[in-house]
Amino acid sequence: GNSVTQMEGPVTLSEEAFLTINCTYTATGYPSLFWYVQYPGEGLQLLLKATKADDKGSNKGFEATYRKETTSFHLEKGSVQVSDSAVYFCALEYGNKLVFGAGTILRVKS
Amino acid sequence: DTAVSQTPKYLVTQMGNDKSIKCEQNLGHDTMYWYKQDSKKFLKIMFSYNNKELIINETVPNRFSPKSPDKAHLNLHINSLELGDSAVYFCASSRYSGGSPEAFFGQGTRLTVV
Numbered sequence: 001g002n003s004v005t006q007m008e009g010p011v012t013l014s015e016e017a018f019l020t021i022n023c024t025y026t027a028t029g030y031p032s033l034f035w036y037v038q039y040p041g042e043g044l045q046l047l048l049k050a051t052k053a054d055d056k057g058s059n060k061g062f063e064a065t066y067r068k069e070t071t072s073f074h075l076e077k078g079s080v081q082v083s084d085s086a087v088y089f090c091a092l093e094y095g096n097k098l099v100f101g102a103g104t105i106l107r108v109k110s
Numbered sequence: 111d112t113a114v115s116q117t118p119k120y121l122v123t124q125m126g127n128d129k130s131i132k133c134e135q136n137l138g139h140d141t142m143y144w145y146k147q148d149s150k151k152f153l154k155i156m157f158s159y160n161n162k163e164l165i166i167n168e169t170v171p172n173r174f175s176p177k178s179p180d181k182a183h184l185n186l187h188i189n190s191l192e193l194g195d196s197a198v199y200f201c202a203s204s205r206y207s208g209g210s211p212e213a214f215f216g217q218g219t220r221l222t223v224v
Contacts, residue, residue, distance in 0.1 A: 034212075038151075043114075043202075043216050043217045044153075044213075044215040046213070046214075049212065089153065093211060096141060096158065096160065096165060096166070097155060097158060097166055098202075100152075100153040100154075102150070102152050103153070105151070
């Protein structure tokens with residue numbers, strides 16, 4: 001079946017540290033891949049997406065590259081801020097349905 | 111201007127009651143969804159409607175019944191509420207026109223069954 005696996009959290013970093021949140025997927029065909037972010041008390045917002053192999057999605061300093069050979073879509077940011085503290089969800093789309101990973105809590109300390 | 115709005119934001123109710131959550135989107139999207147987020151933040155799709163027709167119905171107790179009066183609205187009615195129904199319920203919408211649908215989410219409804 002189609003599924004998404006994310007690294008477990010929480011991930012705790014100091015401000016300006018480098019961030020990587022791993023995401024791998026299992027899918028039939030070639031799904032589109034997404035990262036969503038959920039700030040405390042809010043709904044999910046699209047952070048970035050990639051629709052085909054080797055595409056790189058980027059937004060607000062975050063990047064992720066669609067790697068077909070490793071079925072991965074890892075999220076990275078060079079220098080995190082306290083305001084990046086949130087829950088990050090990796091997701092894939094197939095058949096008009098978004099399948100989410102379990103979410104990774106990120107806590108950034110000043 | 112809220113794109114996807116849900117009401118109420120908080121709902122506290124007793125076991126056995128029947129309650130509804132309403133969702134409206136003003137984005138002109140043709141597909142709407144209900145997701146359930148548990149206490150561990152895990153998100154699971156419950157239902158999806160495309161142009162008022164049910165297209166996804168995951169394994170959800172039949173106490174949950176979605177209703178879509180038009181493309182802009184998708185309500186969720188829950189009968190005989192149980193403690194395990196306590197969660198945050200998110201409505202979302204997207205335009206599915208052959209490309210990758212970006213979903214827009216509402217703020218969520220935190221349901222607490224006591």
